[in-house]
Amino acid sequence: xxxxxxxxxxxxxxxxxxxxxxxxxxxxxxxxxxxxxxxxxxxxxxxxxxxxxxxxxxxxxxxxxxxxxxxxxxxxxxxxxxxxxxxxxxxxxxxxxxxxxxxxxxxxxxxxxxxxxxxxxxxxxxxxxxxxxxxxxxxxxxxxxxxxxxxxxxxxxxxxxxxxxxxxxxxxxxxxxxxxxxxxxxxxxxxxxxxxxxxxxxxxxxxxxxxxxxxxxxxxxxxxxxxxxxxxxxxxxxxxxxxxxxxxxxxxxxxxxxxxxxxxxxxxxxxxxxx
Numbered sequence: 325x326x327x328x329x330x331x332x333x334x335x336x337x338x339x340x341x342x343x344x345x346x347x348x349x350x351x352x353x354x355x356x357x358x359x360x361x362x363x364x365x366x367x368x369x370x371x372x373x374x375x376x377x378x379x380x381x382x383x384x385x386x387x388x389x390x391x392x393x394x395x396x397x398x399x400x401x402x403x404x405x406x407x408x409x410x411x412x413x414x415x416x417x418x419x420x421x422x423x424x425x426x427x428x429x430x431x432x433x434x435x436x437x438x439x440x441x442x443x444x445x446x447x448x449x450x451x452x453x454x455x456x457x458x459x460x461x462x463x464x465x466x467x468x469x470x471x472x473x474x475x476x477x478x479x480x481x482x483x484x485x486x487x488x489x490x491x492x493x494x495x496x497x498x499x500x501x502x503x504x505x506x507x508x509x510x511x512x513x514x515x516x517x518x519x520x521x522x523x524x525x526x527x528x529x530x531x532x533x534x535x536x537x538x539x540x541x542x543x544x545x546x547x548x549x550x551x552x553x554x555x556x557x558x559x560x561x562x563x564x565x566x567x568x569x570x571x572x573x574x575x576x577x578x579x580x581x582x583x584x585x586x587x588x589x590x591x592x593x594x595x596x597x598x599x
Contacts, residue, residue, distance in 0.1 A: 347368045348366070410589070544571070
């Protein structure tokens with residue numbers, strides 16, 4: 325009898341623990357811009373309730389990835405959602421979609437999809453705080469490019485933006501990673517590549533108009549381009565946090581990086597950024 329009671333108690337405790345942990349949804353969203361359904365992973369924090377409103381972080385995958393990358397390769401993002409009481413949204417950005425509205429491919433309109441259609445869907449179907457001051461975007465590599473470019477171009481949607489090992493300058497990558505399929509060949513359309521690169525978007529920024537954080541490993545092949553972006557932001561007196569850590573273009577690096585960025589975004593959501 326005593327053993328039975330202990331087992332029942334353990335089962336109840338385990339059930340309670342499961343019910344209190346972060347939960348993961350797969351949202352099927354329709355994109356009118358691309359005329360098809362697209363999946364996104366949504367991580368809801370522990371104790372999620374429709375009676376409470378939560379900030380949201382859009383977390384982008386890299387080249388050749390998909391919406392499941394973060395949850396599969398860094399499952400600890402569920403703990404971060406719990407710790408900071410944030411809804412994490414991981415959109416699909418295609419194998420090589422580059423988070424742009426492609427002038428070459430009509431069914432690659434990922435800028436419009438994420439900043440307009442997906443945000444509207446998440447705000448309608450989840451208990452979010454529907455305000456730029458409670459919405460941030462970041463990502464790794466291709467997604468790091470997306471995090472900063474979408475954040476900078478859509479400051480009415482996102483109040484904070486970041487990048488981890490981001491491809492912040494597309495021009496040196498003109499013959500790699502499928503960028504030419506969405507922008508066209510660099511030799512033929514150099515102005516598209518110039519206009520898309522993050523370092524050429526910073527003219528849209530004013531001091532403290534967007535909370536910015538980005539980092540890169542010292543052994544990363546994109547390291548020097550991130551340093552150049554950092555220097556250009558300094559030249560224009562744009563406040564930002566830039567960190568160089570030991571590491572390269574790996575999931576081990578990004579799993580570590582997201583913990584620091586989540587702290588930054590949490591401070592932003594709470595209005596704790598330097599005035």
